[in-house]
Every structure is written in structure tokens, then in C-alpha cells.
Amino acid sequence: MSFSLNDLPLRADLVGEEPYGAPQLDVPVVLNVNENPYPPSPLIRQEMAAAVVRAAGGLNRYPDREALGLRTDLAAYLGHGLTADNIWAANGSNEVMSHLLTAFGGPGRSVLTFTPTYSMYPEYARNTFTGYVTEPRNPDFTLTADLVLDAVQRHDPTVVVITTPNNPTGTSVGLEVFEAVLAGSDAIVVADEAYQEFSGRPSALELLAESPRLVVSRTMSKAFALAGGRVGYLAAHPAIVDACRIVRLPYHLSAQTQAVARVALAHADELLAQVRSLAAEARSFEAWAREHGYDVVDSEANFTLIGRFPDRHRVWQDLLDRGILIRETGPDGFLRVSAGTPQEMNLLKHALEDLDPTREGSRP
Structure with missing residues (x-):
């Protein structure tokens, strides 16, 4: 009997939707999802393995549903x-954002952010x-307090998400923007700082003590080389943490995840x-x-956005054919490149140099 998704009573707003996800391809050079290309050292891996073995001794019991040990370590970090x-910890910063919008969004409410x-x-x-x-960002992909406040006044959102550094552009937002939005709105203001450790700018954490509606979201996927561990977290007023606790699924962080993340935090200096x-x-x-003429x-x-390509998909495919995977995302005409090892970056540079400049889309 033929049976497909079309035969199921799928929610109307999900009809035609595709699952999110960048390509996961087995190629020599993977530079498409902003991962840290350096795995934890052998010593750290050994400690992680030992921590998982210890956790395995209690796998017949549910894990600490409050993840208090991990949250304590994150606060110290x-x-x-x-x-x-x-602190609230969850299954990646994706689940952190899902908790926030489950708690503070919903029917009749809106979340505002700034594209791309x-x-x-x-x-x-x-x-x-x-x-x-x-609302669109400035032409250089930055944000100003006036731009954000104007959007807040026109849309009256319940939640405002400001990403800094922004994905996919890498541009940062100054603390004065957050201060202005917090002063000029009653919204929950989220500073999504997934890539903060790579930036030399001050963190919105500096504003938390005087800002009960501010949320600073982070991840261990990038800086801590723990993308496979799936740990994200937020820092906020305890009332916001309590709101997340209301909507979380029971035991949403496994004992193994908590154990591995705590080992990574214990070696923060080495990983950072x-x-x-x-x-x-x-x-x-x-x-x-x-130097080679790219925007x-x-x-x-x-990560870095480079362009402008008349046919960016063809460039993406040209590179993939050479065993190099980057990301086709962001503004038209641009491709995003994650930082890899020196060897990986050299292979990318040589591939870009070798592309046929007469082929449409192969060079800017």
C-alpha cells in the first residue's frame, strides 16, 4: 500500500515544510556548520570517558533534572x-530558544529579530x-539602537532576539543597543551570543545585574568543541530560569551529557x-x-561571508566536487566559510584560485 506524509493529518502550517539542517556529507574538508575542527585532546577525552563510565553506574535512575552541578559550573565559567x-542548561541552544518562546511566545504574541x-x-x-x-539590518549588516527601537515600537513584540556576533554575517552589536532596547521596551530581550568567545567585544552579561528581562544565550558547541555533546545554556534573572523550568520536558539533559559538559568546563583554558x-x-x-578580489x-x-557570486550555487558545487563543503546561506551572492585548520584553509584557498574564472559564478 502506498503511504506518505501527504496521507497523514499533518498540521496545516507544516505542509510543504522541510526539516532544517545543513548538508552532512562525507568529504575531506568540512567548513559549513561553524564547528570547531579541533576535537578535545586525548587527556580530556579520557576524562570524559571516565565521567561517562561513572554516570553509567546510575543509568537505571533518572538524571538530575535540574542539572545543578552543570549549572553551577557554567555560572563559575x-x-x-x-x-x-x-543559569538554565538544555539540549543545545536550540532547546534554550524553544524553551524561551514556549514560555514567553505563543498565540497572539510575536518575536522580533533582524535579517539576515x-x-x-x-x-x-x-x-x-x-x-x-x-526588520532588515543596515546595509553593512550592523544594528543601531535607533533601528532596533523603531522596529520594537512598530511591532510591539513580546521577545526581541539580537544575535551578536550575528550568524551568518559575523557582525557584532554594541551594549548600547541592548541598553536602549531594555529601557524602551517591556519585551524579553535575548542576546544570542553563540559565538561570543570568538569576539573581543564585551558581553551582554555585563548588563544582567540591572536587567531582569535580559537573557544571554550561549552554547558549548563552538568554543568548547562540544557540538556532538548538545549543550546550550542561558544566563538570566532567576525568574526567567523558573519560566524555562515550567516548560521543559522532564529529564531533558541526560546524565552522560551533563558529565561530559562538566569535564569540558573543567578544561576551559585549554579548549578556549x-x-x-x-x-x-x-x-x-x-x-x-x-586580496583576491572577493567582497x-x-x-x-x-566564519566569514565572501562574495559576490552571480551563481553562488555553482561555486558551492564546484568546491564540493573538490571535496570541500562550505555553506550556501546568507545574503544573495555570498557563501559562508567556517574557519578550519590551516591545512583545510589552504586547500580551500587553492581550490578558489583554481576555479575557472571564465565560468559564470566561479569568481566574483
Whole structure:
């Protein structure tokens, strides 16, 4: 019997939708999802393995549903006088955002953000029945307080999400923008700082003590080389943490996840040393790209937008044919490149140099 998704009583707003996700292809050079290319060291892996073995001794019991040990360690890592009461941890920053919109969004409410930005935001809104409204960034992809406040006044959102550094552009937002929005609105204001460790700018954490409606969202996927561990977290007033606790699924972080994340935090200094080298690699690639005639968006993250390509998909395919996977995302005519190892970046540079300049889309 023939049976497909079309035969199911799918929600009307999901008909025709495709699952989110960048390509996962087995190629020699993977530079498409802003991962940290350096795995934890053998010593750290050994400690993680031992921590998982210890956790396995209690796998017949549910894990600590409050993840208090992990939240305490995250608070110590962030500093700023934070305690476990200020921290919420979840299955990646994706689940953090889902918790926030489940708690503060919903029918009749909206979330405002500024494009181009992270492509999962509309899906968080859709899944929580929250209205999704956007305004364009400045032509250089920056944000000013006036631009954001004007959008807030016109749309009256319940939640405002400001990504800094922004994905996919890598541009950062100054603290004065957050201060202005917090002063001029009653909305929950989310500073999505997934790539903050790669930036040299002050964090919105500096504003938390005096800002009970501010949320600072982070992830361990990038800086801590823990993309496979699936740990995201937020720092906020304890009342916001309590709101997330209401809507979370029971036991949403496994005992193994909590154990591995705590080992990573115990080795923060070693893991963050790779962050500095990745940021330097990204800036070096940007300098190379400019020298070779590409348009480059100034980035403060571990990735770079280069263009402009009349046919960016053809360039993407040309590179993939050479075993190099980058991301076809962001503004028209641009491609996003994650920072990799020096060897990976050299292979990318050679491939870009070798592309046929007479072929449409192969060169800017």
C-alpha cells in the first residue's frame, strides 16, 4: 500500500515544510556548520570517558533534572557574580530558544529579530505558534539602537532576539543597543551570543545585574568543541530560569551529557586556546579573500561571508566536487566559510584560485 506524509493529518502550517539542517556529507574538508575542527585532546577525552563510565553506574535512575552541578559550573565559567539560579542548561541552544518562546511566545504574541540572521529562528516561532516578524539590518549588516527601537515600537513584540556576533554575517552589536532596547521596551530581550568567545567585544552579561528581562544565550558547541555533546545554556534573572523550568520536558539533559559538559568546563583554558587560533584563522582567510578580489563581510566570529557570486550555487558545487563543503546561506551572492585548520584553509584557498574564472559564478 502506498503511504506518505501527504496521507497523514499533518498540521496545516507544516505542509510543504522541510526539516532544517545543513548538508552532512562525507568529504575531506568540512567548513559549513561553524564547528570547531579541533576535537578535545586525548587527556580530556579520557576524562570524559571516565565521567561517562561513572554516570553509567546510575543509568537505571533518572538524571538530575535540574542539572545543578552543570549549572553551577557554567555560572563559575561565566563569572559576573552569577550562580546556578541564574543559569538554565538544555539540549543545545536550540532547546534554550524553544524553551524561551514556549514560555514567553505563543498565540497572539510575536518575536522580533533582524535579517539576515540565524535560519532556525522562524522555526522556533512556528513550532511555538509565535508570530515571527523581522526588520532588515543596515546595509553593512550592523544594528543601531535607533533601528532596533523603531522596529520594537512598530511591532510591539513580546521577545526581541539580537544575535551578536550575528550568524551568518559575523557582525557584532554594541551594549548600547541592548541598553536602549531594555529601557524602551517591556519585551524579553535575548542576546544570542553563540559565538561570543570568538569576539573581543564585551558581553551582554555585563548588563544582567540591572536587567531582569535580559537573557544571554550561549552554547558549548563552538568554543568548547562540544557540538556532538548538545549543550546550550542561558544566563538570566532567576525568574526567567523558573519560566524555562515550567516548560521543559522532564529529564531533558541526560546524565552522560551533563558529565561530559562538566569535564569540558573543567578544561576551559585549554579548549578556549583553540578559540583564539580559530579566530585568527578566520581573520587571515578574510585578508586573503580581499586580496583576491572577493567582497568580505567584517566578521567577529569563526566564519566569514565572501562574495559576490552571480551563481553562488555553482561555486558551492564546484568546491564540493573538490571535496570541500562550505555553506550556501546568507545574503544573495555570498557563501559562508567556517574557519578550519590551516591545512583545510589552504586547500580551500587553492581550490578558489583554481576555479575557472571564465565560468559564470566561479569568481566574483
